[in-house]
Amino acid sequence: MKVLVAGGTGFIGTNLCAELHDRGHEVTALSRDPNDSDLPSGVTAAMGDVSAPDSIADAVAGHDAVVNLVALSPLYQPRGGADHETVHLGGTENLVRVAEDADVERFLQMSALGADPDGETDYIRAKGKAEAVVTDSNLEWTIFRPSVVFGDGGEFVSFAKRLTTPYVTGLPGGGKTRFQPIWVGDLVPMLADALEGDDHVGRTYEVAGPQIVTLADVTELAYEADGRSVTILPVPMAVAKLGLTAADPLPFVPFGADQARSLTFDNTVADNDVTAFGLEEADLTTLRSYLEGSPADSRHTDRSTA
Numbered sequence: 015m016k017v018l019v020a021g022g023t024g025f026i027g028t029n030l031c032a033e034l035h036d037r038g039h040e041v042t043a044l045s046r047d048p049n050d051s052d053l054p055s056g057v058t059a060a061m062g063d064v065s066a067p068d069s070i071a072d073a074v075a076g077h078d079a080v081v082n083l084v085a086l087s088p089l090y091q092p093r094g095g096a097d098h099e100t101v102h103l104g105g106t107e108n109l110v111r112v113a114e115d116a117d118v119e120r121f122l123q124m125s126a127l128g129a130d131p132d133g134e135t136d137y138i139r140a141k142g143k144a145e146a147v148v149t150d151s152n153l154e155w156t157i158f159r160p161s162v163v164f165g166d167g168g169e170f171v172s173f174a175k176r177l178t179t180p181y182v183t184g185l186p187g188g189g190k191t192r193f194q195p196i197w198v199g200d201l202v203p204m205l206a207d208a209l210e211g212d213d214h215v216g217r218t219y220e221v222a223g224p225q226i227v228t229l230a231d232v233t234e235l236a237y238e239a240d241g242r243s244v245t246i247l248p249v250p251m252a253v254a255k256l257g258l259t260a261a262d263p264l265p266f267v268p269f270g271a272d273q274a275r276s277l278t279f280d281n282t283v284a285d286n287d288v289t290a291f292g293l294e295e296a297d298l299t300t301l302r303s304y305l306e307g308s309p310a311d312s313r314h315t316d317r318s319t320a
């Protein structure tokens with residue numbers, strides 16, 4: 015299959031490109047400034063900006079499948095004029111239209127857990143509206159809504175560290191927001207399976223890891239892995255929101271009101287759709303074992319908070 019991975023130079027993208035190439039597919043990674051040397055060997059780079067449809071039409075032409083992994087991180091404030099509506103919604107509209115015009119068959123959309131056109135953050139609303147664009151298309155679509163994804167090059171663990179300081183630190187609401195992080199090495203084979211199999215067409219999958227952890231757990235695990243300890247002190251959510259809202263316009267503060275809001279709701283699944291790919295939660299890698307450096311030996315059976 016000839017697959018174009020938009021956002022293929024990013025964290026999940028480079029892992030997916032490598033997986034698809036290993037499975038024998040012809041893979042092109044598209045981004046605004048791709049560099050062949052940063053891509054897995056055998057993967058071709060294409061330059062294009064999903065917010066400018068003319069810039070992606072040639073790259074999309076001739077492909078059997080398109081994967082949309084383009085991202086503006088929800089963890090940090092967008093900079094340089096980009097916003098979630100333009101990149102996640104407008105970018106999806108452009109990719110879908112261009113793919114339809116080019117007679118692409120398959121379209122895999124990376125959404126996010128909690129995606130909702132009426133949701134609480136700009137990111138979640140744009141992701142929700144983008145899903146509707148995909149489901150209304152005439153492409154053979156599959157949508158993934160993962161919880162946070164961790165792995166080499168991911169920003170979830172570094173986010174917890176940037177939000178805090180070692181030894182004694184404050185976290186909004188005491189860091190009680192719950193996540194169900196999934197390892198990129200567990201996620202990408204499911205994405206590749208979805209592209210290859212007919213069973214996944216027209217399906218939306220909520221996928222997450224084997225363990226529910228709070229932001230405080232993640233912070234402690236991250237510092238533990240560095241051989242340091244940390245004591246978490248609660249910062250009332252209202253105070254954190256006020257502080258981050260006030261910091262919104264400051265270019266050197268990477269968090270803002272939207273990020274504060276994102277810490278007020280949990281990021282966990284009710285039913286884990288990894289079962290649609292023949293997996294059980296116990297088959298998946300825990301954040302702790304990844305941080306301890308043994309993801310391959312990290313099968314876990316306890317689904318409780320770390």
Ligand SMILES: NC(=O)c1ccc[n+]([C@@H]2O[C@H](COP(=O)([O-])OP(=O)(O)OC[C@H]3O[C@@H](n4cnc5c(N)ncnc54)[C@H](OP(=O)(O)O)[C@@H]3O)[C@@H](O)[C@H]2O)c1
Pocket residue numbers: 020021022023024025026027044045046047048062063064065082083084085086087101105124125126127159160161162163164168169170
């Ligand atoms: N990582 C997570 O924890 C997580 C959780 C849930 C959902 N997701 C979703 O998974 C997808 C991939 O996330 P990720 O963590 O791999 O993101 P990432 O590492 O930030 O990669 C984003 C990719 O998008 C490209 N990009 C950004 N703006 C673009 C534009 N206007 N036109 C073309 N390419 C553009 C980037 O390259 P350039 O900047 O060089 O153009 C890069 O290749 C996203 O849809 C994200 O929302 C991620």
